[in-house]
Amino acid sequence: MKRFYLRWGGVLVIGVIICLFGLARYQREVSHIPIEKFLDEKPTRAVRVLGMVVGGSLNRGGAGEPIQFTLSGTGAQVPVYYQGEDPENLRELKKLVIYGRWNPEEQRIESETILGVPNYGFVSWAYLVTLIPMTLFLFNMERKVALLYIMIKEEKVYQSEESA
Template sequence: MMVRPKHQRLVLLILAVTALIGAVLFAMWGLQDRAAYFVTPSDIAAGKTAPGKSMRLGGMVVKGSLKRNPDGLTIRFAVSDTKAETAVVYRGITPDLFREGSGVVAEGRLGPGGLFIADTILAKHDERYMPPQMANQ
């Protein structure tokens, strides 16, 4: 039997790879909550977050909720994940892609009264790309 060692190596390799994939799947499953880049308004509503602790809040900017203060720099808007909403206040310049009905990630902390005080605003866009004429239709 010339092929024996070759087969033995193949079986060993398959076993090792299976064990490895299993271990990684377990690790990823365990990481699910901790590896999340942001929390959602639902998490805040459910009391999963500590007030005063710095975090990122992600969701969609609610249409019609964006208000600009007379100073021209401070904005207020609501972030929604369709189940809950969180009010956000931010003072500074926003990215070009930040707009109502679009995705947003705000870095900051939860202030008194459930108002989220943001230090940084990042725009999150979705996976769709199209020409402007098509978006207008």
């Protein structure tokens, strides 16, 4: 049984390490903050901000010109100055994630990247939801096999009928 628990301990450690890597990548590349939090902190480093493009605020300049619009959260709004390719999903009343930094002089977010799709972060966690039952199922089976061997040994199953 000692080897069995050691083996499963190893599986658990590897699983936790993969989860930690996944979490680190999620926080580094996917997670975003709401506009209210962004305005509280006003970070000058680049962060991802989730909000909706306010109707009537989208102002597309000419080709290659910066695009300006207002992004709104539940109780706050912030102007966005975006310079980059005109993405197809940049529309009024559309929820977007803007990757940019706060410009304290202009009092706006300056961005060069618009992320197309909201992140649905729960999907990453769904990995765990679906893999944990499968792992427990296997763990339980292996444990049962190990215990059955012990029980059968105690019951002397392999002893012949004559000598029993």
